[in-house]
Amino acid sequence: MEHGHAGAHEVSHDEHPGPGVYLLIAAILTVLTAAEITVFYVPALRPVLVPILLVLAAVKFAFVGMFYMHLYYDSKVFTIFFGGPLLLALLIVLGLLLLFAHLEGVLSFMVP
């Protein structure tokens, strides 16, 4: 990691986007949320409900994180600070789901 003393770049709020970008992101988030709710109410999409909802939620999450929380503009250190724990959190959720799925016999087909 770069040491920042010599000529350390001051993170300036001037680097943050203006209201125009924020409004655009808000519009995108609104559309995505509307899409989520629509998908929920369309019976034909029920078989692919989970992947569609997960993708839409992930995109919304990323937009808020990147633009409203300025991860796209700020130091990458912040992305590491947030992304690392987020990855660990996902692994914990997955790990627990798998372990409990076994407990309930859902994964029994995987056991030789």
Place this chain on the structure above:
Amino acid sequence: MAAQPRTLRFEYPNYLQEPRGIWSWITTVDHKRIAILYGVSALFMMAVGGIEAMLMRAQLMVPNNHLISAGIYNELFTMHGTTMVFLVLMPLELGFFANFFIPLQIGARDVAFPRLNALSYWVFLGGAIFLHLGLLQSLGGMPDAGWFGYANLTERMYSPGINIDTWVIGLMILGVSTLLSGLNFFVTIVNMRAPGMTFMRIPLFMWAMLVTTILILLAFPALTVGLVFLFADRFLDTHFYQVSAGATPILWQHLFWIFGHPEVYIMALPAFGMISEVITPFSRKPLFGYPMMAYSLVLIAFLSYGVWGHHMFATGMGPIGDSTFAITTMLIAIPTGIKIFSWIATVWGGRLRFTTAMLFTLGFIVEFTAGGLSGVMHASPPVDLQQTDTYIVVAHFHYVLFGGVMMGILAGFYYWWPKITGRLLNETIGKWQFWITAWSFNATFFPMHFLGTLGMPRRIYTYAPNMGWDFWNYFESINAFILGFAFLLFFINIIWSTLRGEHASADPWDGRTLEWSVPSPPPAFNFATVPMVTARDAFWVRKYGGLGAHGVAPAIAGGAATVPVGAPAEMHEHIHMPAPSLYPLIFGLGVFTMGVGCLLWIRLIVIGGAVTLMSILGMIFEYPTFGKFNPEMIAESALGLDNRKLGIWAFLGSECVFFASLISTYMVYKDRNLGGFDAMILNIPLTSFSTFILLTSSLLMVLALAAVQRDDRKWGAIWLFGTAFFGMIFLGGQAFEFTDFVLQGLKIQTNLFGQTFYTLVGFHGIHVLIGVCWLLVLAFATAAGKIGKDRSLAVEIGGLYWHFVDIVWVVIFTLIYLMRTVKHA
């Protein structure tokens, strides 16, 4: 001893001399004084925990003994484990050594957040006292379900007294303290390193502490969630761990060990770091394989999150789960082995000085290796199944935590005591202590391997004669008392040496790191001028760099060698140290009062909450640079970033694990619901509206930030009020939803769906509520003209928290609401 740097008389009082009086200690925010407070508290608790251990050994000395009752024995082993883990090892390593030496080793004048540091101590003290409230006979008794508090023994129906209540709430309070310390030290190491001190130049103790703080930030939230569920079970009559309600006590084990195994490394890694510091000056060699040592620490930390299941082989996780955890557990032996070989290689060929500190370091390597080897043995599920709950496990973790961690701590005491107090600990007493400890420790704990193999279970208060256990139990007990005597010597040494010990120079061991460049004890401001670092082992290079090991060392900036008598009076005047504050103590009192309120009188919760809130506001208003951009500080920081912004991001990272634990519980329990209400009750139109509201509030938040950043205070205030208003609408929606469900009959106690739903969504709601209060403070301050462009950081940090609450809702809305019909979501 090698050539010493020129040591000139240092004319300024050290941190122990000024300011004077009890009040100066109560209000101190100096990391060194706070370290002393931690050290004294932890040493007292060490004596308490040691006496508890000897009482247990006295009981087990002979078969059919009735010196103490079974109930008291349960309390003893519970409090011995809890005390040693939470009130002795961690406070000594983090609160005492790390607190004292992080700034000194990285060339900083204090930690990133001095008030938070003091606050952590007072909360810790409150938690420690709270854990022992059961000693008051009128309140019942001490915790008695083991330091791991396995459910469902901890449920109200099996532990009806106050015993477990003090344990649950006490650990929650201690968790707050540890988390805040971890956050503080993490930001300090990352961002407050002296110029030139890159990550590959920091002392290995700093690497160990950096990794340890990451472990704290990402491990403690899982314990917090587990404790929240247990608290709810005991106080709100929920059934998170009760099979009769469809739940499973195994959930507690998962949450506890997701925290618990990283916790082992939270205790072990600082000791790794400490002996890495001690071993080099006494081997007169640089540390062998520094980069690999650093990478190994990181790898250990990473793997430590994937091994929790090896504590649970006996619960029946199945072949896939068992195999996965066995492999990851065996893998962790690789980086640990790298460290052990590196220490041996450091010693190899060195000109060894067998000081007491070095003896304890060598003792650490031998005993920890023994404990590590039995750990590899436990990694095999079929072997582990035979050993679970026998004395082999007791032997294993005492080899790790006493033979390893405690020996590392003792090495640290003998090594750093002269820097802390200005006096050397007595070496003769120290060496007696070491040899008595080495013998009695092994004589106490090694035979436990035999007893475990012979089938003696853990946690039994007595046993029948003629089971083949009599001799070894008698032998262990005698040696446990001898071990207690060794610690008595240690306490005598500390007291005697502090009062009459030999005065120490600034650099008594010919050290390699920056703390040895300042006087012993250091002045309050640590460094008169911030040191420039040009290489690893910064002080050693300064001393001998161009002149060879026997040359006269050049002066080092900021150290005892460079502060000429009388010259730097002006220099001292320009150093601004944080002002003392009483609010951290008030905060600690508030938290403690809330805890007592849970036990005794619910109104105390309100009073404690008010006191806590008052202390937070007090800290904000007494802090003149709150929210201000500090270009000087940013320019001097290691990463060119603001500490406060780094702090909030680290906190949000920790929150990810908190919500992940809550969300996983909801998903795991969703399909275990035993009838009645389920996710189909969820009101999608209402929450869709709430989702739009919350997303819109995020837009208003960034507009507020943009306005404040361009110094438009009027619109900044308007947008902030708007954000808070939208937040309140969201909360109103949630209140309506909850009220509607309750009126329909779905309460938090109703079934698994009710308790997991209310807990998850409720905690999100609490976050929103905190955010709304925060926003209102910012909005009023902006409207009053207090927050403009120069203080826009305050809005930015509040905004980051608000957006985080928003994205957590994005996840909750999808997984809990929109995917309500999905099985095994």
